[in-house]
Amino acid sequence: MIKKTEPKYLALVEFVAEALRKVQIGFDEYQKECFVSRPSEFFCLELNGEAGELANIEKKVWKGKEIPHEKFESEAADVLIALMNYCNAKDVNLGQAVSDKLQQIEQKRLALKQNNEEY
Numbered sequence: 001m002i003k004k005t006e007p008k009y010l011a012l013v014e015f016v017a018e019a020l021r022k023v024q025i026g027f028d029e030y031q032k033e034c035f036v037s038r039p040s041e042f043f044c045l046e047l048n049g050e051a052g053e054l055a056n057i058e059k060k061v062w063k064g065k066e067i068p069h070e071k072f073e074s075e076a077a078d079v080l081i082a083l084m085n086y087c088n089a090k091d092v093n094l095g096q097a098v099s100d101k102l103q104q105i106e107q108k109r110l111a112l113k114q115n116n117e118e119y
């Protein structure tokens with residue numbers, strides 16, 4: 001549902017909903033065809049494990065180590081894949097949820113902007 005989002009961001013909100021819907025369907029088909037079925041709890045744990053791996057390499061950078069950029073890409077991909085699998089197992093419509101959240105963020109941002117505050 002489109003509300004008070006600035007017109008220039010309406011296209012983003014609509015695009016995100018549709019693009020994520022297609023990506024999520026693709027992951028669902030791939031998962032069902034090629035892997036054993038797992039409950040949402042499994043994917044939630046996997047998601048948090050992968051997010052932890054991403055956080056760990058950021059921590060290494062923070063401590064002064066050099067990490068190849070490909071490692072960040074690999075872990076970010078793991079996070080996205082785990083999130084898609086979680087949403088499919090939990091029957092979460094991620095595209096709609098992100099679209100709704102973007103609109104909430106934009107409404108809050110605009111309300112703050114009217115008071116010369118930053119989000």
Ligand SMILES: [Mg+2]
Nearest residue numbers: 050053075078
């Ligand atoms: Mg990983």
